[in-house]
Amino acid sequence: MPKRIFDLYCNEAWGESRNREVDAVIDWYNAPGSQNLTVNFWIDADTESALTVATWVIMRLRMQKNRQLNDPQFCILPACTLSESSLDLISGLDIRLPQLRFMPRARALGDFAEPFAFIEHAGAEARRHMLNVFGLFLCEEPDQQLPLLIEAFDNADPESPVPCVEVPFEAPVADAAALCDAISALWHAEPGLTGTLDAVRGGFVKRFYQLKELWHLSLLEDAALTPDQIGEALGPAPAQGGVQAGGHGCGDVIAAFDAAFLARHASAANYAGWRPRKAASVLAFDLDSIADSHECQSPVFINGQWLVDRATLSHAEADVSLHAGAEPTAAGQEE
Amino acid sequence: MSVHHTDNAQLRASQPDGLDVMLLKMPNHNMDYPHLATPTLTAALRKRLFTVAQKDVNLLLRDHLLSEAVLKSLTHEYLPALGRALIDEPATFERIRDALTYLRYLGDTLGFARLEQIKQRMQARDYDAILSDPEDAQILQLVFVITGLLHSIIDLALRHRDLDLPVANPVMAFLEGFADEVAARNPRIVAFSVIQIQRQATILFAQMLKARFSPVILVGGPDVSTFKEEYLIACDAIDFGFLKESEVTLTEFMSGQSPDNLDGIIYRDADGEIVTREAKYNRTQSVFRPDFDDFDLDKYLLPTLPLSTSRGCAFAKCTFCNHYKTYSGYYSNDAKSTVDNIVYLSERYGTRFFHFVDDMLEINEGSAIAEELIRRDVDVNILTYARFEPGFRDPAILELWSRAGIRVIEWGLESASQKVLRKMIKGISIRQVQNILDISTEHGIVNKLMLFHNYPGETADDLRETVDFLKINTLQKTVRPFFTVRGKLELRLFTPLEVDSRDRAGSPFVKRYERSSSFDSLLGYADQPDYPEKARYIEVFIDEMSKYLTERNIYSTNDENMSLDLVVLDSQRRGVQPAIHVM
DSSP states (O other), X not given: OOEEEEEEETTSOOOHHHHHHHHHHHHHHHSTTOOEEEEEEEESSOOHHHHHHHHHHXXXXXXXXOTTSOOOEEEEEESSOOOHHHHHHHHHXXXXXXXXXXXXXXXXXXOOHHHHHHHHHHHHHHHHTTOEEOOEEEESSHHHHHHHHHHHHHHSOTTSOOOEEEOOTTSOOSOHHHHHHHHHHHHHHOGGGGGGGGGSOOSHHHHHHHHHHHHHHHHHTTOXXXXXXXXXXXXXXXXXXXXXXXXXXXXXXXXXXXXXXIIIIOOHHHHXXXXXXXXXXXXXXXXXXXXXXXXXXXXXXXXXXXXXXXXHHHHHXXXXXXXXXXXXXXXXXXX | OXXXXXXXXXXXXXXXXXXXXXXXXXXXXXXXXXXXHHHHHHHHHHHTTOOEEEEEHHHHHHHHHTXXXXXXXXXXXXXXXXXXXXXXXXXXXXXXXXXHHHHHHHHHHTOHHHHHHHHHHHHTTOHHHHHHSHHHHHHHHHHHHHHHHHHHHHHHHHHTTTSOOSSOOHHHHHHHHHHHHHHHHOOSEEEEEOOGGGHHHHHHHHHHHHHHOOOEEEEESHHHHHHTTHHHHHOTTOOEEEOSSOHHHHHHHHTTXXXXXXXXXXXXXXXXXXXXEOOOOOGGGOOOSOOOTTSOGGGSSSOOEEEOSEESOSSOOOTTOOGXXXXXXXXXXXXXXXHHHHHHHHHHHTOOEEEEOSSOOOHHXXXXXXXXXXXXXXXXXXXXXXXXXXXXXXXXXXXXHHHHXXXXXXXXXXXXXXXXXXXXXXXXXXXXXXXXHHHHHHTTOEEEEEEOBOOTTOOHHHHHHHHHHHHHHHHTTSSOOOOGGGSBOOEETTSHHHHHTTSGGGOSSSOEEBOSSTTXXXXXXXXXXXXXXXXXXXXXXXXXXXXHHHHHTBOOOSGGGTTHHHHHHHHHXXXXXXXXXXX
16 A cells, blocks of 8 residues: 555653554555655644654654655644744754645634634744645534535635645534535535645545546546445545544445435536636646656647647536536436 | 676676667657667767667657557546546546546547557658648647656556556556567666656666566666666666766776776675765767667657757856756867768768757857858758857857758746846846847747746746746747746755755755755755745736737647757748748
């Protein structure tokens, strides 16, 4: 398995077993074939010991990894306001590529305004310390919180960075179909969520992304997406789902969520609406280089009939989606 | 199996009748025309009567992929399966989906058979007919777009080669087959010339070969010259590395010299320790006439051949650059020999198209070559790089260059802000630049400007100056539409800028980020707060230029089709009316 996410709860007591866990992760990363390691540092309280744990683990990984490997992706996930000195310390750790991610997280329970303000404030403070900030909303009460988030996205400054949003698989879900509707609306409100998905472990928001892309893949193959194929590609219920470990007993909800996607949302028009709209021609859609360099590369415009810029590609997708025989078996309701 | 240096002499004697060396270039590179590295080494080795075979594996792979059957299989089998397997990694998945969506679109609207047909006509040099037909000319552009797309597909296939997919990996299947072919020829030595984008495939292929037979495996080229022992650390299958220009060291090595007595070589000693002996290159033995004899020249998409008239950079002061450091210094071939080489290559390989791949064609050297070409009445079309040296303000110089067949010049400008040029130590004045562009245009030369943005100290206003300069000159047709300005400064190891920014107190960057892999040369830096403003300005400009190109049927040019301009201009000169235009 080339990809791994390692969660470290910095406020928990440290012992020999944790040392062994870290060493096992380093061994895994150094083994041939490992490609991608993310280390999440969960900080619930701004204590010296929590920061010491983070520092020690980061330094240990840097020193003991194979020298030709890049550093893992380190993510600091504070749920509390960090002091100036703590931010200074974290900024001092953020001196190598890939840049450390700072993800203030809010576990909003009912009230939305307060966690939103926390993320805004923590993000602004961290930016002053030159940190790469992604806000993270964990919606544990999605029925109440998702409509508020959608409203916030609708009113947001289009230039402001898109925060990560995730609904953990363990969140209480009364109606999986209603949740699917709400997440579809969330994707319509902010297609830029795509750019945040690599920063989160997964939950219903990422699941929705995977469903819509699997559906689109099946269209490209002139086939219909079936629950079996979803199960094969994504697994019926993740053994370790959500942003934190867990996920027990959520398999039925996920299955109902998948079924609701197929029945209510899978359509070409919706798919186009869930894709980022901004055509960033500077570097966004590059056909011309996979090197570690874009030096000397001019963008490609193919004129006339076969355009390749991102905006035109969405037309191409519509064409493909409307290709004869390409409609899904459970044709979607368009929103 | 690793080979220690003591084995070298024994191996030399072990296969007296076999192939001494096979020189290979691996993916992931363009397929418009050949590179210069292995043909130069081939020429040096054949002079010493070694038996040499050389193959551009990248070309052969791309030619294979650019066929109707394989494009269909990529679109309908491999990429969908790969996408499903990587659905949990959105950034990677989106690369696959974009490639797949576009291929599917082309397959549906155009058909892969048509693409392959045009590719074959390009390889047959049926350019006049293709260019004069509007639809064929558009498909010609698409062939280059697909070769660009193949970079991504090949990279994905190599990177995810261990995935257990229900369909075969077309890139790995090709490489496995080619490794069998190499093994069947059983060369004593297999040598690779490597630039960064070929590293992954080179290391992989070295391992594939060692699993089949026991050649001595060597690597050389710019990436090896930069990363040296990292290659031997990364890969047990690689036995030796060669630094900087290798034609002398390699022939001495092949003659049985112990690495202990050679310079510019990396090897494992008898204890398995890696030893690096820095290069002390003998320039007098440099080879400037490449030997392309067993290359599959008819599979390249353009008829152009590369040629060096010099090595290194005559200026070598620009603060952002380290390219010239892959050579042992600046030195040039004499003009008469360069023209001898052009005439020889032209006659032997039947082409009139050349790309001078020097870091820059120095003004006096270029003029001497031009005079010699004119004196000998050589009919050629040349693309070259040049620096805006003040001497070009003399109109006679560019008039001479133009008469000699220098049709396209890629000028290294980098920025049109005098303030930024000064910081870069470019040694040029923007007023002179405009003057030189005007003169060059007057003499029928097509100018291209190499630019980038975000050099430290460049403000949004400075960037506007650059973009506006490019825009005005593009609209006035004093430069060909070419938009490298979208490229952001890349902070590279060992450039003067990188070295100067190591000291935090004197660094022009607010913050810099070190590389975390010893096998990486790219560093990071924090942008200034006005960066989004710069990006927006460039984006608006590029969108505007996209419309401009569309309205005028001007084709895009980039690394995939760099010398296509020469072919189109030549057709025009011979009276063909191309359906697509240079500017």
